[in-house]
Amino acid sequence: MVKISDVARHAGVSPSTVSYVLSGKRSISDQTRRRVMDSIRALGYRPHAGARALASNRSNVIALVVPLRSGIHVPIVMQMVIAAVTTARTYDHDVLLLTQDEGVGGLERVAGSALVDAILVMDVEMHDVRLPVLRSLDRPSVLIGFPADPSGLTCIDWDFEAAGAACAEHLADLGHREIALIGAPPAVYERGTGFAERTKAGFQRAAAERGVHAVVRPCDPEHARETAADLLRDHPGLTGIAVHNEPAVEPLLTAFRASGRRIPDDLSVIAIGPDDLAARLELTSISIPAEELGRQAVALLMDKLNGDQAPGATLLPSRLVARSSTPAA
Amino acid sequence: MVKISDVARHAGVSPSTVSYVLSGKRSISDQTRRRVMDSIRALGYRPHAGARALASNRSNVIALVVPLRSGIHVPIVMQMVIAAVTTARTYDHDVLLLTQDEGVGGLERVAGSALVDAILVMDVEMHDVRLPVLRSLDRPSVLIGFPADPSGLTCIDWDFEAAGAACAEHLADLGHREIALIGAPPAVYERGTGFAERTKAGFQRAAAERGVHAVVRPCDPEHARETAADLLRDHPGLTGIAVHNEPAVEPLLTAFRASGRRIPDDLSVIAIGPDDLAARLELTSISIPAEELGRQAVALLMDKLNGDQAPGATLLPSRLVARSSTPAA
DNA sequence: AAAAGCCGTGGGAGCGCTCCCAGATTCCGG
């Protein structure tokens, strides 16, 4: 293995100079820098990560805790994970994967052993048991999702409230008087996950403001057919529907059509979710940019690692893209 | 930070003894062990990962390279990733995530800097550019998927050839004389990915052996409707179909029904893929156990890390589960 | 002309752990 002293000898400088060339923590003459870099390349030198971590107290690795529970759409998670890894690399950091089920112990382990410098937690619950640990840990963390009490934590999420409101407003603007929001599976609501509630709240608030009648239903993708049938039976006057449940979108559309409703003639539909699905189905959609969230979350984490003050709460705006499923009357 | 010498002092032993208690690399009297363990708990000691890596030349971290290209079904990837992480933990290892697009450089980086002890590569191509690097690296690796030349490498995958053959045989056994395999998107075939070709080969071989007429079509899920229509037009006598394309399954079923074919009355259907989807749709299926693959791959990697000889090739059997979509005639 | 400031570099302690080399103790058979 090539070590820093080998490079130093080869370049005719001291090891500390090589270190400084690499870290940029003090000025080095152009000539020296060039000689050192040449030696590094010539010898194929790579700093030993462990030695570096030991001496500098920085591992240049961040932990990413991924959820593995039901009711969360896997492709979105994957997109965020990829975005997080890619972004971390631009900051010269790597990503260590932890699963939700390692729980509190996992966080304490990777932080306590100095395996990671910081922690990114996806899919935070309202009353997440990990919150106290994250607050007390000596390492910065960023949460994707908002718990009930975000004090002392840095959180980021999509602005679901605004997304829900945008749906209701869009439908109201188009003249619909009776609208529905089909949301996440019941399990998600029961778990008290914030995003589902916030979408609902925004939807209902905006509907109320516009004097539009609004109903909200959870939906298990496996039982999309029943959900759709029940909804249309209970509310025959329904003409506008927002779906906040990625995997249920296609089954629901099928079910609506099976119930004799034409889209968009009888029923206008908005999807809240990734743009690609909506684009393919020609649905008006509120896009929730997964990559953007992953990217920003890592950026926040890096800010905190640099000792910068990070905002406690960040809400990413969503964007309504009108397509053929919600035509103007 | 609590360090090993703090524990040693607290327990009245030497640091080396603490180290040996933790590693188990030499015998320790029960009494001493207990005292040391008590001190560790009392002080909340956690070995510093970097120091450990430096001194022992082992980081206890493995790299996992995840694909991010099109044509691979994301939930399957995620299942394998989760399984890999979970399994690695049972071996006291963590998982560092790398993306495909870091390419060769990424592998050299994490291996050269001793960030990871071993490498697990998902979604290997036939003529993968990373193969030479993996062969020359001083760290063990395991590939998920088989390249054209697997010599000198440890590879594991599902037995797609057998899966394809099982489909043809099952259909032939039920009396079908004209059958089709609807496969991965064209891009996957063009890329020369092994699994698509192998399924095809098994399907065709078994069909030939049974004297059954077989056709194979790639299929882009976005154009499932057209694929289905074309296929039924070109081969009106078709009565048995195998689908090896997870996201296309539902669109295809819809398309078949739209073409006036009843399932299973007019058309028997087998799905090759995760069991949950097939079970929900009541389809006969050949299940490809994603978790199992992730688990086994990590197990192989750990064997190699321990210096054990690992088999060069491992093929995981798939299992045919008969459901209502392929009734006996 | 001496003092003060600046820039570029070297020396080397120390980060926390592992594991080689010994040393101490106990146990056994002869």
Next chain:
DNA sequence: CCGGAATCTGGGAGCGCTCCCACGGCTTTT
């Protein structure tokens, strides 16, 4: 009672890097 084996423990060098402390040479100030 002794030699040797077996069992358990301690000491401490060394892993490869970072970063504090110095230092020499040069320029600018007093």
